[in-house]
Amino acid sequence: MTSDASASTPKNSQQPGGLKPTIFWRIAEDIPANLKWALTAISIVVPLGIWWGVSSLGIVNPKFLPSPMTVGQAALDLHADGFLVQDTLMSCFRVGVGFFLAALISAPIGVAMGTFTSIRSLLEPIIGIVRYMPAPAFIPLLLIYLGVEEPPKIALIFIGTVFFNVLMIMDAVKFIPQELLETTYTLGGQRHQVLFQVITPYVIPNILDAFRVNMAASWNLVVVAELIAADEGLGKRISLAQQFFRTDDIFACLIVLGLIGFCIDLLFRWLLRISCPWAID
Amino acid sequence: MHLEVSHLYKHFSTRQGQLLVLKDINLHVETGEFVCAVGASGSGKTTLLRMVAGLDTPTSGKITVDGQPVIGPGADRGMVFQSYSLYPWMTVAKNVGFGLKLQGMAMPLRAQRVAEYLDVVGLSQFANAYPRELSGGMKQRVAIARALASQPKVLLMDEPFGALDVQTKETMQQFLLDLWRRTGTSILMITHDVEEAIFLSQRIYVLTARPGSVQREVFVDLPSERTYTIKRQPLFQGYRDEIMDLLRETSRLGVVVE
Numbered sequence: 001m002t003s004d005a006s007a008s009t010p011k012n013s014q015q016p017g018g019l020k021p022t023i024f025w026r027i028a029e030d031i032p033a034n035l036k037w038a039l040t041a042i043s044i045v046v047p048l049g050i051w052w053g054v055s056s057l058g059i060v061n062p063k064f065l066p067s068p069m070t071v072g073q074a075a076l077d078l079h080a081d082g083f084l085v086q087d088t089l090m091s092c093f094r095v096g097v098g099f100f101l102a103a104l105i106s107a108p109i110g111v112a113m114g115t116f117t118s119i120r121s122l123l124e125p126i127i128g129i130v131r132y133m134p135a136p137a138f139i140p141l142l143l144i145y146l147g148v149e150e151p152p153k154i155a156l157i158f159i160g161t162v163f164f165n166v167l168m169i170m171d172a173v174k175f176i177p178q179e180l181l182e183t184t185y186t187l188g189g190q191r192h193q194v195l196f197q198v199i200t201p202y203v204i205p206n207i208l209d210a211f212r213v214n215m216a217a218s219w220n221l222v223v224v225a226e227l228i229a230a231d232e233g234l235g236k237r238i239s240l241a242q243q244f245f246r247t248d249d250i251f252a253c254l255i256v257l258g259l260i261g262f263c264i265d266l267l268f269r270w271l272l273r274i275s276c277p278w279a280i281d
Numbered sequence: 282m283h284l285e286v287s288h289l290y291k292h293f294s295t296r297q298g299q300l301l302v303l304k305d306i307n308l309h310v311e312t313g314e315f316v317c318a319v320g321a322s323g324s325g326k327t328t329l330l331r332m333v334a335g336l337d338t339p340t341s342g343k344i345t346v347d348g349q350p351v352i353g354p355g356a357d358r359g360m361v362f363q364s365y366s367l368y369p370w371m372t373v374a375k376n377v378g379f380g381l382k383l384q385g386m387a388m389p390l391r392a393q394r395v396a397e398y399l400d401v402v403g404l405s406q407f408a409n410a411y412p413r414e415l416s417g418g419m420k421q422r423v424a425i426a427r428a429l430a431s432q433p434k435v436l437l438m439d440e441p442f443g444a445l446d447v448q449t450k451e452t453m454q455q456f457l458l459d460l461w462r463r464t465g466t467s468i469l470m471i472t473h474d475v476e477e478a479i480f481l482s483q484r485i486y487v488l489t490a491r492p493g494s495v496q497r498e499v500f501v502d503l504p505s506e507r508t509y510t511i512k513r514q515p516l517f518q519g520y521r522d523e524i525m526d527l528l529r530e531t532s533r534l535g536v537v538v539e
């Protein structure tokens with residue numbers, strides 16, 4: 001029996017069953033700052049390096065995969081011709097107006113649906129159905145109703161984001177602790193005061209977060225709209241580049257789209273930090 | 282002030298059928314009194330207090346404050362929850378003044394009242410701090426100041442110190458007792474901590490296990506000026522043994538019934 005006992009002793013010096021310390025695999029804990037920066041750098045540099053490596057090896061036709069340098073040059077050329085700024089501004093304008101209108105409508109409706117079961121019962125079924133209709137499927141109708149200028153593009157972005165905003169904001173309202181509302185009643189609060197002075201400030205961080213997430217959808221839709229009918233815009237530039245087989249222009253536009261989205265994301269995070277410091281850990 | 286609860290019944294409809302939680306509760310609180318109700322977990326203490334606050338409706342029976350029946354929540358019955366429930370986006374001062382703001386008190390007067398109650402709970406230096414920067418005991422003091430600032434007729438407290446560690450709890454009990462003696466507020470407090478109830482109150486309602494009903498009314502005949510050393514006195518220990526025996530007895534009965 002003594003041999004059995006020695007066999008069951010753990011081989012390493014760790015306490016049996018104890019949790020071993022780790023740096024990389026920490027769950028929901030901070031990692032050292034320099035490791036964080038290193039990983040952030042790797043996340044950008046490695047894909048860029050692979051792209052550069054593959055394109056410079058000459059195994060792929062440069063017509064299909066332009067090198068990072070070619071793409072950089074294409075971006076500079078587009079900029080020099082004035083297209084880049086013009087297209088970017090045009091796409092930003094469409095997203096800005098469409099998303100602003102959607103935000104303006106969705107915040108009060110979302111809060112109202114989260115607060116009042118009656119309004120939720122009234123609107124949730126229809127929104128639940130309409131939101132499953134893919135927004136691009138509305139394009140033909142919008143073109144028939146609204147012409148080919150800006151209104152159909154703005155309407156498309158509006159339709160594609162308003163319902164998701166509403167539902168995400170509604171869900172956020174449901175997470176308000178019941179006791180916070182009850183406390184307000186025992187302090188003499190009326191229902192409208194609970195709505196405007198407790199529920200609304202409580203969900204503002206969630207509203208900003210819903211906007212941040214759904215912003216991505218509006219960038220998808222602006223490109224879709226411009227691919228179909230537009231005189232300018234980043235989507236239009238991509239479809240023109242396709243006609244002339246300019247993959248370098250396409251890459252340049254894609255990178256610009258990615259960077260704009262990233263900046264908007266940062267903007268919303270910054271907005272959250274300065275407007276609701278209490279909500280940040 | 283005269284708070285009266287008479288022949289109060291409450292049952293909930295659950296999937297297992299009707300659940301009788303409170304059975305024929307009769308109790309009262311008079312001006313300036315500190316009254317506690319103790320009972321086992323699940324005996325319906327929270328339900329009772331919520332109905333007095335007007336946050337829940339009785340199945341039958343009557344609750345009146347100064348003869349007026351309670352039909353909903355109102356600022357005349359301040360409430361302190363176990364979970365503090367402070368508004369996280371408001372500073373301590375804004376939290377304390379929020380009830381006054383809801384009731385439409387104008388600013389110079391409001392600021393003055395807030396300063397007064399921050400002083401009462403000893404948190405004047407933290408007026409501009411946010412709730413998440415405070416310890417549990419401090420949060421609960423903010424919640425108490427917020428409830429008191431509206432100068433309610435009666436302060437309702439549901440296990441306000443249940444989430445605190447033993448030392449903080451003791452400090453807070455002493456603090457609450459001093460505050461009560463200084464302000465003369467009428468208090469109805471719910472707890473399952475028997476020593477806490479004896480230390481703080483002048484009268485104790487001992488509830489039976491589910492369904493909760495008043496099993497005995499205990500008059501605590503201790504001097505109103507108390508410090509924690511009183512817990513070592515034989516009189517105090519006599520009350521504790523009496524109430525503990527009652528609670529033990531009903532929980533045993535409960536097991537037999539179920």
Ligand SMILES: Nc1ncnc2c1ncn2[C@@H]1O[C@H](COP(=O)(O)OP(=O)(O)OP(=O)(O)O)[C@@H](O)[C@H]1O
Pocket residue numbers: 293294295300302320321322323324325326327328329473491
């Ligand atoms: N809304 C509700 N619906 C159904 N049952 C409920 C509801 N609220 C409370 N109960 C039940 O009523 C009983 C009493 O609950 P209550 O919270 O009042 O007890 P308590 O004395 O405060 O207990 P504790 O000391 O654990 O806080 C419990 O059995 C609980 O399950």
Ligand SMILES: [Mg+2]
Pocket residue numbers: 326327328439
């Ligand atoms: Mg309770």
